[in-house]
Amino acid sequence: MKKPIFIASMDACVDHILDTVPGTVVLGIPLGIGKPNPLVNVLYRRIKANPARKLRIITALSLERPVGHSDLERNFLQPLVERVFDDYPDMDYVTDLRAGSLPANIEVQEFFMKTGDYLGNAPAQQAYISTNYTYAARDMAVQGLNVIAQAVAAKGHDDSLRLSLSSNPDITEEVIECVRGSGQPVIAVGVINRQMPFMPNGAEVDPGFFDVVVSDPAATHALFAPPNNKVSAADYAIGLHASSLVVDGGTLQIGIGSLGDAIGQALIVRDRHSAEYRHILESLCPDGLAGRELGRFDAGLYGCSEMFVNAFLRLIEAGIIRREVFDDAVLQQLLNSGRIQDDCVSADMLLALLQAGRIRSPLVQEDVTFLKRFGILRHEVQLHAQQLSFESHRCGTDLDDKANFECIGSHMLGSRLMHGVFMTGGFFLGPRDFYDRLRSMAPQDLVKIDMTRIDFINQLYGNDALKRAQRRKARFMNTTMVMTLLGAAASDALESGQVVSGVGGQYNFVAMSHALADARLIMMLRATHDNKDGLKSSIVWNYGHVTIPRHLRDVVITEYGIAELRGQADSEVVKRLIAVADSRFQDELVRQAKAHGKLEAGYEVPERYRHNLPEALAAKLKPWKEADLLPDFPFGTDLTEDELHMVRAMKKMKHASHHPSELLAMAIKSLWEGKEAPPEYLERLGLAEVHTFKDLVMRQLFAGNL
Template sequence: MPNVIATLDAAVEALLKQIPGPIVLGLPLGIGKPNPLVNALYRRIKADPSRKLTIVTALSLEVPSGKSELEQHFLQPLVDRVFKDYPDFDYVKDSRGPGLPPNIEVREFFFKTGDYLHNASAQQHYISTNYTFAARDLVLQGINVVAQAVGQRQGPAGWELSLSSNPDLTAEIVERCAATGQPLLKVAVINEAMPFMEGGACVSPDFFDWVVTDPAATHTLFAPPNAKVSTTDYAIGLHASSWVRDGGTLQIGIGSLGDAIAHALILRDRQPESYRSMLTSLCPDGLAGRELGRFEQGLYGCSEMFVNGFLKLMQAGIVRRRVFADLATQKAVNAGQLDPDTLPGGVCMTGGFFLGPTDFYAALRALEPAQRAQIDMTRIDFINQLDSPCGTEMELKRAQRVHARLMNTTMKVSLLGAAASDGLESGAVVSGVGGQYNFVAMGHALPDARSILMLRATKETADGPVSNIVHHYGHCTIPRHLRDVVITEYGVADLRGQSDAEVVKRLIAIADSRFQDELIAQAQASGKLETDWTLPERYRHNTPQNVDRLLHPWTEAGLLPGFPFGTDLTADELKIVGALRRLKKATQHPVDLVKLALRSFWEGREAPPAYLERLGLDEAKGFKALFIRKLFAGNL
């Protein structure tokens, strides 16, 4: 049995005594970190320059604070309500502020998107690695402690622990250290808020050396509210959902695009006529080859990230195709020789880690035993790759993951089909490679699978919109030889097996029309496109306004809501957010800002007193504050 430690302070004292030299602390990504223990250790070593600490992790989450005074005023009540007692990391605060002390270093292999673009220390200590290599590379950093927040319960055989949100890397790290004889102290910290997950996440207490039971280690989980799903997101989600085959396998990610895909799949199953009409309006080439039927067999979810959208698909009865751990059984089910509904066991969802809104965690905690048993939270080296020391396991994965549709988001796609998803041309890291490369490669390795990369066709900048489909780009996450399916709000480009010229043509057909002529000229100048080629007229109407117009009837009918799976924001907060977004966009365009200001003063509009109080504008004095107050009112 492990050593049970009653307090965080005692755990820190014991750790410092157990490891008298430098401590290299490995932490799970996302919500699997034991924040209170990490902070207690960080403070002790920060105060003692004779000790050294290196933290190796990914996705260090921080409560939103807002960049402007308006945002800060708005966010504080929301943060108090949603994030409650979630403790931010001291090392994150110091990294963003005065900097880390010289005896402490933080190395991450995945950033919260865009958070560290201008942080030189974080950029310099970033580790670029695939998710499936992360455990290997953490061990190479010399980690001698791994600490994780866990859930607990009293099971039939006694006390049980769950790696909960993060069974992704821990077991592999432990195995790799044991195989090389590298000493590793394994510390579990119980957080009663962690949902108890089963499958590969369920471990006996003696998996760990120490278990910290201090009630002070229990706190609210980091719960990012659902992002609003835009018309652009819905157009992409509708296209992507029509590539999902009944009886197949699905991977999607977090955020508004993941929610758009999940909602579109539910529409396809429950309102097939409306779904077909939406797609018909979006597809100038017709619906040939698209999947439009209901889900009679259901889907199997197999994704490194178990997101809220997957839970909604399970609740809707769409993610329900069970797979089995026995190869002979799985083959017999695939061949129709066995009815899976008559078989015991099996799971319909396999995930490596999870992160989501407040109601997502609440739903996981409230699962009935039979529902919980359908979800296998397990290791990332099982999920993200087919390779395995055991050939039978590889064959089993192939039998389980039939007709896989592996969907990922990217930032830029070149006209030859390469994709940049994690960094800029300068080398600055936006997020990280994560498992994207693994799933793209798997999309080619599985015989009936497809890799699907999704991106919004344009990005708004201070200088106006720019195209995300570009002639070339100085950074690459996915090389052109792995090009497969690319989707924007304007359609689908099936690139598999196509010549370079055909790839160029298909990508230009789904680019924003404001940039198509420039892309054509660049491709022709580089010799990748015939000089006499012209873009067919049916692709010349790729504008945001046209997408809005095409989907407007279903938006008005309530079939494409801004928050299909709910939101933590109140109705008043949504109105304030909308006004602040419009105001922020106007500030990037001086002419628009002047027009908005003149209209606001001319119309003499005022915001509701409660809104002004929420933003700290109720007692505005001075020209700047009064000006902002008027602009805000004009944007409501």
Template sequence: MAEAVRTDSLETAVDLLLARIDGPLRVGAPLGLGKPHRLLNALYARCAADTSRALHLYTALSLDPPTAGKGLEARFLAPFVARHFGEDFPRLAYVQALKRDAVPAHIEIEEFYFQSGALLGSTQAQRRYASLNYTHVARALADRGLTAIVQKVAASVDGRRLSLSCNTDVTFDAIDAIVARGLPRPLLVAEVDPELPWLGGSAAVDADCFDIIVAPSGPHPKLFGLPRQPVSDVDYAIGFHASTLVVDGGTLQIGIGTLADALCHALVLRHTDNAAYRAVLRALGSPRADDPALAPFAQGLYGCSEMINEGFRRLVESGVIRRKVVDDAALLQRIADGSASAEDRARLEREGECLHGAFYLGSHDFYRWLRELPDGGRGAIGMKRVSEVNDLGTDVPLERLQRRDARFFNTCMMATALGAAVSDALDDGRVVSGVGGQYNFVAMAHALPDARSVLLLRATRVTAGRTRSNIVWNYGHGTIPRHLRDVYVTEYGIADLRGRCDEDCIAAMLGITDARFQQTLRDTAIGHGKLRRDFDLSPAAATNTPLRLREALAGFRREGTLADYPLGSDFTAVEQRLVRALAWLKSNTATRGGKLRALLAALGAGPIRDTEAAARMDLATPANPGEFLQARLLSLALARTTT
């Protein structure tokens, strides 16, 4: 193995990369946090200026901070984005070009997963989207004849070791797939980021595994921190219903977003304040509120998730995630059947890991937690290939012992009454996000004997001021086919569809549909001969309303059991008040009539009484009619959302 070439110059690193590769550049970069923004920007700029060097970039989840917009949104977002991401955050140049459909003809950007909703308007991005299961990406990169991989890494103090840290997901699999085709091993280029937490184990390699190592001089931009969003009543109801499906001693996989945050909070509460946890379940009408199986976790859970995020941090800290596994089927079998010796248990404690992931992404607090973990705590986290996490691999007996009683929780946008899921795209073909690992985990749930796939979704959404059901008869696009239907959870409960006939599936889905849409869905099913004509909706289903949900959870909101930000917040106290107010204003001005009513009400609202909010939004002394109107609208929204 040749010694890596080291430099502190991004331009020199690009020079070296271009010199080592003849012809078109076919470059792969990790998804999310592991993308080397500064190096990619330098490479993109060089290629954009030289039409003789074609560049094909294969990647996913190209993270871009939000843009400020205009009006009240700009007044709120601009200072927050500058503080949270940093004034010097290196936005990806190719993403900015994609959003304008301005990528040069000799450059191609191909992604298999988009930042949610960010590229709906880009025809260049939409045309070059690759619909892939996460576990199939390495094969696809080999098909494309990848010639280089660029990746952000952490370095050991002496620089002799590098950690792939946040993205062990595809790199190793891709190299193996390319070499197995008889193709040359791709050039490996590392950008060292001192902000990136060091994780050892299978994430760490000798520095000379890379061909080029660039360590740009400081100051170093912040890592991309996901701003934590407030958890709504709907989110909490979904999270608590879902938490009743988790088995002590089992395995947990979760996705990202406020539904996952709510689920994690529910699991923590189940373990640390079981009485309060059951009280919330009773308020929601859960039939399992008094189930003895929902006691605090005696064995704890093993986390096995393609992404490790904020929720897993809280689950580890609270002692929910603590069941360790090792790659020894015989030992785990003895643990399972109670025949393990003291030596077995000592080895499990010493060598075992309780949390496996293929990549991680979260807040700045989450990254700080990873950096500051003691060696023992960090050693219990193992970063693995995506092929190891999202699939059963070659040692199925071992995987079954490790992943016993697995519950794979993912979110979807919509579901059909017959059990198909819509998670990644619209019916016109435009991609919102991507398939990612969702199909992998759904299929694995059916392959493991005691596992379940649980898809979480909100029962309704508001589009252009109109409330629509997310449970529909059919839709022009599907992500998960109905023959893989398993469990769905909305704020109104749980629908268990596994192995059930169509009529029973429809009845179960009606039971978790918003009451305003049940009759139409029922009549459609009857009209298509899928439901008997005398089918009556359950009386309980008539209570599936936002008002009932709000009333059920109001007390828990007031007392703090269900906080707006259960996993912490990146917003200041005044910003949290503004987030609520601006969300109310957006919801109540989505239609022409709503805008008119809000404007009339705002004119009589008076000045902003919350002086901190007025100062934060620079509206304490409006200087012109536009600012005066903004101030009055904000005053109205703050008054309506202050309890």
């Protein structure tokens, strides 16, 4: 492979880009933490200052350090952000895009947005590209990319330099293939950030993969590390229900956030505390536990998810994600069927491969290479002139000859299958200790994690037989915002067309769940959502925008239960979704369904589903929270105890601010009680001294909610 140009400074790299690309620079950068922020900032500032040049950035999930929306929030966040995000550099284009001040010669287009951050932002909404994640590389290439830049991990220096695409091998290779395949010239730039965990396997690339490698030390900085969110009672209930659908020996996909953490903790409770797990579910399931999976994970799970999140790493460390899969369809099929009993190499394994037609007799070099790659033959075994040799042992390659077969079985076999992986991911994002644990993981454990291309993870097309064999008993768990009573899901945008986040890979996992005979799609949503417009049901009669059409409905989970929708008639779908809706909205949902002819006139919600209320749910889970099986932060938090106390009070205040009557009652109560907050809390929030009546009210509201 060709050698790249090594450039020691980002300014010099930008010079090279501007000298090489004559017109508009169309820059593609990965989603999430794979962006080379410092280089992007240098390029952005240079072009911003020169109206004669133009820049178009094509990307997704641009991350910035959290900022408060009020003085109170800003004062609280400042020391937390400095501690947790360290020297992570925000991107100038994000700052300007949020402020509506992008210069006329620069455009930013994203195909996935940070959730809710660009609602009402006209430039961002107008420039949004709606695409499935699986097709993102193709759709980025359509934009005429001429520069692709990515932050990479590195080991060694100079001639011993090794590079890894780390978090983001997801679409970079495919983008470069698409662009170059169309005949367009493109500069591929790798920017070394030595804080990026060095991921092996599919993520490792030769330095020559890039045209330019930037080694500027200023490109090394802390990774964006969102702290773990609190897992609420509703999250835990959803996670517990979802965990009871996961089959031992199967495949798991989950996402980021508190729901992912809830599923991870629920699986750990199921594996380690089976009696308590059963008792928790019994309290949550009015229809009993028939059809639920309650046992330990004796065979373990294989993780296959576009997003490799903290919950997956915790499940690996708990020994639950441990089912290895192998990059060969026949070998994997033999393991699945039990014809090969386990990963211990034996003569019977050799015979099974021969009978399945995976190897031939006599063996040829291709067969020997295959057997050595997976550790079935020792690495030192050699093939010369139709003879196998290892140390002093020699035999022919005809496996039908008993003497040859016995010689190989006695002297030339390896001990265990090699190159299996138990986690396949496209990109990762997590808190600080997530990155720390990846950086310090033992090599023999890290090699079991394969970060690879999204076109491998998100679809079955291309090497179908292998993917089907690996993804047995898959449970694809996705989050949605709204479900219609007929089973359609809205996950990426509002009825108005305003984009909340993006389609991502959801549609592809949905399609894959229906294409695999033993897979299930699990759509999860909280039964209600509360904002300035008041409390609303997340299950509605109809919605003006959907991400997943109703003909792909399968399993829907809220905190109040599981609705099995696959193959059901519309009236039954309506009944099952109403059964897991919040009881404050059930009557209206029934009325609407009847009005549209989808429910019989005499239907009434059964009594056992009439108590779907937050306080009832909290009471059911309280004993298990107190027993520390369902802690607020199952995988830790970057916040101190004092910060957690402050956050709880501020969240109550923010919630009340959306409901004037509630805010008024809270203010009167707080002023009447006259409680005092600890001086250090007030100092941090800028409330140590009050100069206006508003300051006084804020101070008392805060104290009253501690």
